Structure formats: structure tokens, C-alpha cells
Amino acid sequence: MPGMEDDAFAGSVVYICEHGPEGALGLCINKTADGVLLDDLFDTMGLPLHRPDLAGSAVLWGGPVQPERGFVLHHRLEDPDSQLSRYTSSLTLPDGLQVTTSRDILQDMAEGGGPPQLLFTLGYSAWDGGQLEDELLRNSWLTVPASADVLFEVPLEQRYERALALLGIQSWMLSSAAGSA
Numbered sequence: 001m002p003g004m005e006d007d008a009f010a011g012s013v014v015y016i017c018e019h020g021p022e023g024a025l026g027l028c029i030n031k032t033a034d035g036v037l038l039d040d041l042f043d044t045m046g047l048p049l050h051r052p053d054l055a056g057s058a059v060l061w062g063g064p065v066q067p068e069r070g071f072v073l074h075h076r077l078e079d080p081d082s083q084l085s086r087y088t089s090s091l092t093l094p095d096g097l098q099v100t101t102s103r104d105i106l107q108d109m110a111e112g113g114g115p116p117q118l119l120f121t122l123g124y125s126a127w128d129g130g131q132l133e134d135e136l137l138r139n140s141w142l143t144v145p146a147s148a149d150v151l152f153e154v155p156l157e158q159r160y161e162r163a164l165a166l167l168g169i170q171s172w173m174l175s176s177a178a179g180s181a
Helices: 038-044 103-110 131-137 148-153 156-165
Strands: 014-020 023-028 032-037 058-061 065-075 090-092 097-100 118-128
Touching (some): 032 038, 038 103, 118 148
Parallel strands (some): 058 118
Antiparallel strands (some): 023 118, 032 058, 090 097
């Protein structure tokens, strides 16, 4: 919401990966990680990126927690020999999505494979138990259903407006003053 007190999250679109009594974990999907490009990051790790479709792609700022840790949000890929995830450390999400943190997905990408559509973030966003609910009650956030289109198709700079459009509103319609009825 426009009245967000935390400047880091102003204008953010956050995909919530986990939410429960102990807290929530999400990835910001519309802010870059200080100009870091995916192919440069792979070079730093000693992995040449053999995915021309990803060359020059921005690495996203997933949030302020563990900014040195990478997260890959992608459609679920199954191991062809089983029903298990193809990658060592993946969290299965609704709508056929996964978030993977293990190096094997990076190796797969370096060899020209990996998920066809993906977002790579450094860091994540986290809330303690009840904290996100409190922020929602204070009208700090709007919630919309997840959209693969917003996640993977819409350009970064348009994701905030497109997420709002899922509610039938535009940013100019929002006030920085919040209240409740």
C-alpha cells in the first residue's frame, strides 16, 4: 500500500511461499538486486550460463533476510524416473510451482537445462508468527491471488500495476491514509 512505512517494501509485489502459525516467507518479485545480472552471478560461481534466454536477466531482491542466499522460483520439474522433484532442496507450492535453493538447479541451468520460466532472487522476506496478519489488519498490504502471468510474463516494472489490476484497481486509486470500518 502507498502508506507502507518500510521504504524497502514500498511498491513491492511479494509472492508468499509459506504461511502458517510460525510465520511467513515470501519473495519480492519486482525489485532488482542492485543491478546484478544472472549471467554475471553464474560467472562469479564458476558456472558458465548456457541459457541464452536468461542472458542479461536481472537477479531480483527477494527481501532483506539472507541476501547472499539464492532462491529459484519456477514451475515444478519432476525427475523423469520418479514423481519426486528433480532438485535436492525444493519447496512445493500451489499451482505447480516450486522454490528451489540447492546448487543442482544452478548446475542444470549452467548446462542449458532447468525450468523454462524462472525467477532468481537473492534473499527473502520473512515475518514472525502473527506479524504478517497484523500488517494486513493495519492495511499495509493488499492481497491478490498468485498469477503465473505476473510472476513470469509481465516485465518487472509493470508487476505492481498488474497485480493491482487483478483486484480491478490502479495505483492512483489508493490513498496513503489507511483505516478500517
